Amino acid sequence: MTAPRIALLGTGLMGAPMTRRLLGAGFAVTVWNRTRSKAEPLAADGAAVADAAADAVRGADVVITMLENGPIVGEVLFGAAGAAAAMTPGAVVLDMSSIPPPTAREHALRLSVLGLRHVDAPVSGGTRGAAEGTLAIMAGGAEETIAELAPVFAPLGRALRVGPSGSGQLAKLANQAIVGITIGAVSEALLLAASGGADPAAVREAIRGGFAESRILAEHGQRMIERDFLPGGQVRVHVKDLDTALAAASDGGVTLPLLSAVRDLFVALRDDGGAAYDHSALLIQLERMSGKRLGPGPDRLPG
Amino acid sequence: MTAPRIALLGTGLMGAPMTRRLLGAGFAVTVWNRTRSKAEPLAADGAAVADAAADAVRGADVVITMLENGPIVGEVLFGAAGAAAAMTPGAVVLDMSSIPPPTAREHALRLSVLGLRHVDAPVSGGTRGAAEGTLAIMAGGAEETIAELAPVFAPLGRALRVGPSGSGQLAKLANQAIVGITIGAVSEALLLAASGGADPAAVREAIRGGFAESRILAEHGQRMIERDFLPGGQVRVHVKDLDTALAAASDGGVTLPLLSAVRDLFVALRDDGGAAYDHSALLIQLERMSGKRLGPGPDRLPG
Numbered sequence: 001m002t003a004p005r006i007a008l009l010g011t012g013l014m015g016a017p018m019t020r021r022l023l024g025a026g027f028a029v030t031v032w033n034r035t036r037s038k039a040e041p042l043a044a045d046g047a048a049v050a051d052a053a054a055d056a057v058r059g060a061d062v063v064i065t066m067l068e069n070g071p072i073v074g075e076v077l078f079g080a081a082g083a084a085a086a087m088t089p090g091a092v093v094l095d096m097s098s099i100p101p102p103t104a105r106e107h108a109l110r111l112s113v114l115g116l117r118h119v120d121a122p123v124s125g126g127t128r129g130a131a132e133g134t135l136a137i138m139a140g141g142a143e144e145t146i147a148e149l150a151p152v153f154a155p156l157g158r159a160l161r162v163g164p165s166g167s168g169q170l171a172k173l174a175n176q177a178i179v180g181i182t183i184g185a186v187s188e189a190l191l192l193a194a195s196g197g198a199d200p201a202a203v204r205e206a207i208r209g210g211f212a213e214s215r216i217l218a219e220h221g222q223r224m225i226e227r228d229f230l231p232g233g234q235v236r237v238h239v240k241d242l243d244t245a246l247a248a249a250s251d252g253g254v255t256l257p258l259l260s261a262v263r264d265l266f267v268a269l270r271d272d273g274g275a276a277y278d279h280s281a282l283l284i285q286l287e288r289m290s291g292k293r294l295g296p297g298p299d300r301l302p303g
Numbered sequence: 304m305t306a307p308r309i310a311l312l313g314t315g316l317m318g319a320p321m322t323r324r325l326l327g328a329g330f331a332v333t334v335w336n337r338t339r340s341k342a343e344p345l346a347a348d349g350a351a352v353a354d355a356a357a358d359a360v361r362g363a364d365v366v367i368t369m370l371e372n373g374p375i376v377g378e379v380l381f382g383a384a385g386a387a388a389a390m391t392p393g394a395v396v397l398d399m400s401s402i403p404p405p406t407a408r409e410h411a412l413r414l415s416v417l418g419l420r421h422v423d424a425p426v427s428g429g430t431r432g433a434a435e436g437t438l439a440i441m442a443g444g445a446e447e448t449i450a451e452l453a454p455v456f457a458p459l460g461r462a463l464r465v466g467p468s469g470s471g472q473l474a475k476l477a478n479q480a481i482v483g484i485t486i487g488a489v490s491e492a493l494l495l496a497a498s499g500g501a502d503p504a505a506v507r508e509a510i511r512g513g514f515a516e517s518r519i520l521a522e523h524g525q526r527m528i529e530r531d532f533l534p535g536g537q538v539r540v541h542v543k544d545l546d547t548a549l550a551a552a553s554d555g556g557v558t559l560p561l562l563s564a565v566r567d568l569f570v571a572l573r574d575d576g577g578a579a580y581d582h583s584a585l586l587i588q589l590e591r592m593s594g595k596r597l598g599p600g601p602d603r604l605p606g
């Protein structure tokens with residue numbers, strides 16, 4: 001296609017910086033957000049701001065959705081003021097929200113009935129990745145559609161096709177499973193070292209040279225040492241992701257004992273006042289269970 | 304001290320390349336190994352080869368032990384042909400073996416009675432790290448002794464003091480806990496993705512850009528995709544380490560549910576024929592439990 005016209009629905013913490021990256025790459029972008037005031041600042045960057053989702057998508061070649069959850073994506077696409085009905089046949093819904101794989105597959109099917117295409121392409125990398133165009137983008141859907149979207153992905157990050165419809169969402173769940181379990185691994189290991197009299201900060205530093213090294217040990221491990229539990233990634237949101245992952249595991253017929261165990265730890269932390277804590281605060285849950293602390297010093301907690 | 308005279312006891316897969324690194328740095332090194340034939344090739348590199356441990360350590364400033372387990376270290380130091388009695392008062396036993404923290408503390412105490420010093424400094428990084436001098440060295444003991452050993456550590460890798468006697472061993476257990484649990488995390492995540500129809504090789508590649516990235520995802524994840532389970536790090540050895548870690552957790556009064564869960568998975572794999580497999584074969588255990596495979600293709604297995 002020639003430079004595609006883009007609509008972006010959902011200009012929140014992720015959608016807004018992604019819009020700026022697309023505008024910076026020269027795309028024409030029309031944005032819409034349920035709370036219009038969150039979309040309006042993007043006009044100064046060159047975006048057209050629409051009053052309704054249906055207005056934003058009219059004439060667009062690619063409609064990016066970056067919304068909170070599956071029901072909201074469904075409502076925006078297929079609800080009363082539904083966007084799908086206003087789209088041009090042949091256009092693509094590029095859903096970059098994180099939603100359950102079966103919901104993504106259902107959206108793909110409903111859109112195909114309308115002559116529309118669908119790619120599920122959730123991301124990892126957070127608001128910083130969105131601002132810097134360094135997101136990890138996990139794309140599920142038809143090969144030719146994903147190939148066609150390459151110029152749209154380019155300013156946002158690194159996109160890889162991981163399989164058919166729904167696979168992007170599965171990859172995101174795999175990502176969240178690894179992140180959650182690795183946070184648990186680092187929490188338990190540092191607590192083990194401290195319980196025997198070792199210095200957890202020095203242990204973290206010493207083992208970074210070996211096979212234990214990870215982004216989680218580097219970043220979340222440092223948060224644990226500093227006891228800085230301001231989010232970041234909220235416990236509440238991670239529980240939702242892990243529950244979705246366990247539902248997908250059940251659908252797929254696989255038994256995942258570590259995922260189940262870490263989910264239960266996160267739920268206990270959430271239900272004991274930790275819903276808004278950064279997910280590295282899983283350490284606090286393990287400390288409570290053991291009656292031991294990694295070290296002295298106050299916790300930085302939200303709210 | 305002036306350039307210390309070094310004795311190295313245990314010239315196995317790790318001790319031999321470490322000896323070569325020390326000789327290359329200009330140290331005088333006398334080596335001993337229970338099976339003498341394993342020590343003899345080091346003579347060509349400039350090492351003196353002793354017939355008995357007691358002969359090797361006589362006159363040495365630093366006695367490095369790199370042996371299989373705690374009982375063997377105890378036997379070599381304090382047994383019938385014990386080395387400790389032949390050492391010069393003030394000399395240092397630098398135990399780089401991986402043994403339980405209480406055993407390391409006991410050795411330190413018994414050596415102090417003889418006027419000898421002790422540092423526990425196990426390593427991570429494997430035979431390649433030993434050959435290249437890039438080991439992660441986790442040192443427990445007196446600050447001034449560890450500082451004094453800096454020239455000895457330099458050709459071997461990066462050494463950090465992590466606390467008092469026994470802390471090096473605790474750090475190694477923390478390392479092994481993270482490695483084991485992260486192998487579990489990557490196994491479960493790839494199996495989850497595959498069970499829903501995504502391509503696990505593409506998922507692994509896609510998520511490497513985000514918070515899920517680790518040495519384990521990079522190296523052991525690739526082994527899982529290729530189904531290459533030749534060791535590497537053996538399941539049998541990792542079970543031993545995880546059991547030692549759980550004993551240390553019990554001593555320290557901390558509850559580590561993920562470590563317990565992954566230990567049970569490794570034990571099941573060991574007891575079902577997997578003792579000599581690489582630890583990345585934890586995937587096979589999860590596949591058996593679920594009756595699903597990550598992908599087709601034969602397994603590369605030892606023996």
